[in-house]
Amino acid sequence: MSAHTHDITSPAPPTLQEVADGVHAYIQPDGTWWINNTGVLVGPQGITAIDSCSTERRTRAFLQTIRGLSPAPVRTLVNTHHHGDHTFGNALFDGATIVAHERARTEVIDFGPARELPYWDNPDWGSLPLEPPFLTFTDRVTLHLGERRAEIVHVGGPAHTTNDVIVWLPEDSVVFAGDLVFHGGTPFLLMGSVTGAIDVLEKTLVPLGARTVVPGHGPVFHDAAPLVDTVEYLRFVLDLATAGRAAGLTPLATALDADLGRFKDWHDAERLVGNLHRAYADLDGLPGGQGVDIYPALADMVTYNGGLPLSCSA
16 A cells, blocks of 8 residues: 555544534544535524535435434525535435536536546445536625625635635634635645635635634634645645656656655645646646646546545545
């Protein structure tokens, strides 16, 4: 087994953390491939959920947790972006209005429903038919939960994906950041932009000054340090890409020669290779979300890893 291979096979059970009155973060350890965080906003007219989960089992457990908070129906489900760990479970939210950026709908439809995927030791996805968002927007939309405002804001450009949104609760100073942040894990920008993610973090998330940040993966945090760490990692990737490209090295060769330094303990280190593929494209001037052949990049990640990215525990 490569030193890069993720070796946790039995994650701890999910936990529910109340981060403001009626605002809950549903944290799924250990935040690695296909194991995401979600959110629950309890309002006087019903529940708003933020993201679904990757498998039927995990999504049903999330729904059971919601029912333990309130008998009210889930009226709204917000998808922070199109990736399957945040959208595959959409179909189980019967009667909810599923809200996302307009490009998220396109990407969810293009990818299709949960199914056997290459490059992963697939979990039991369960029975999850395709259920894309059906209320979409281009810039921002506001949900009103009684007196509480939940501002759903597109971050303005490609970052983790082309369709990332945050859910910002200004009165509570809480932000659900989606996969703009992997707290304790390696970011993944293959379908977005490394330079774009730096821009979003530095110009949107850090200046927001949220007292509480719920990342897409990993523990909740209460200061800007994990955001700054993420920016520093992305600048490290850009520096590697600049040097590797100038030397005529492939992204895989650049990654194999790299010293991860203080980032070596972040899980899913193989994402470095995908990030370098994206950084090379950024340096070539290609638009975010375009110009990278995803499957060869994933194959390079497997090579770097010495095997599949992980035995998926989702």
